[in-house]
Amino acid sequence: MLAGVYQLTDFYVACQQDAALVWLVADRAREQAEAADDPYMIACSAWGMVQALRDSGRRDEALSLIDSGTTLLAPYVELDETPDDWRGITGALHAEGALAHSRRGRYGDAWSAWDRADGWARKLGRRSVTTATHATCCSRCGRRHQPVWRATYASCASVAA
Template structure:
């Protein structure tokens, strides 16, 4: 990028921003938070040099992923600002533009749910679902995996974040995981079900769902803090009914039991 000028430089900056976005996804649960923040910041810097609304919105989605872990309200605001920037382009925009807008809406919904803002969470979630269903059948965005299956899985996450475990399980039963091309997101659906069962103090249900999540993507579950935390709680609080199986699963996920 440094040796180019004009349009070629902006094109290279866009690719660089997408590369940093991919790095952030890979490092999210594996690296020190300071490194993840650095990658997200460089993603946004490259996007600003690309001077492309779609790329800048994608970088905001990445930064919001990092910010959500400690600054939920700021993550909601960031996603909302990026979506507002895209809104003038939606009528005549490509599917990628509308998909990024939808991804930002459900992104904001998750952040709002974690902040306890239930009304905002469902308002943003409903808008994101509407956008997903208006896209061509079977569409999935390459950057954010946005589409109908991802929106449906995110709705399960929102319910779980709001501590509505029963609703999360009801929503999950309507999701077809085979329609989701992302292995990680398919595993996440089962992880959210495990969390919801655990909220209901159903240790057997939580164990079964977490075992299924691990079977779908052991790599994701070994790295995900929620999966590891839940596996540990099943060992210490799950009771004798699931004791041996819980310890076996915790060991599989890399915990010392």
């Protein structure tokens, strides 16, 4: 529960232009998710930390964290009883990977990550919203996007860059 509160707080502080505060909140979200031993919350907190790492130029660390998050969720996302949000955060992590690779000039890797994100978006369908990622996109540009990661980088990339 506390990890979720930190993640909501991260949505707010990400808009405040205070890098130290963003780092603090993202790190606390990760710590609480790991303490709760909740794979979904760990992946969600990884998504927030990936953005902080990527935006500070620590793209290799961001990519490593993306791999950890998607690997952690891999045993669950193909099971019918797994909630769609788990698939959504998997796709969102891959979309973050596409952005991190593209900012390094690794366009082949970026397109590969984008294709994985798009694959998850197609599985979930056009009406799917991943709650863990939705607020961030809206805080960047003020618009609603569905599915979030398919539109996030197409329409918000210039805002986030």
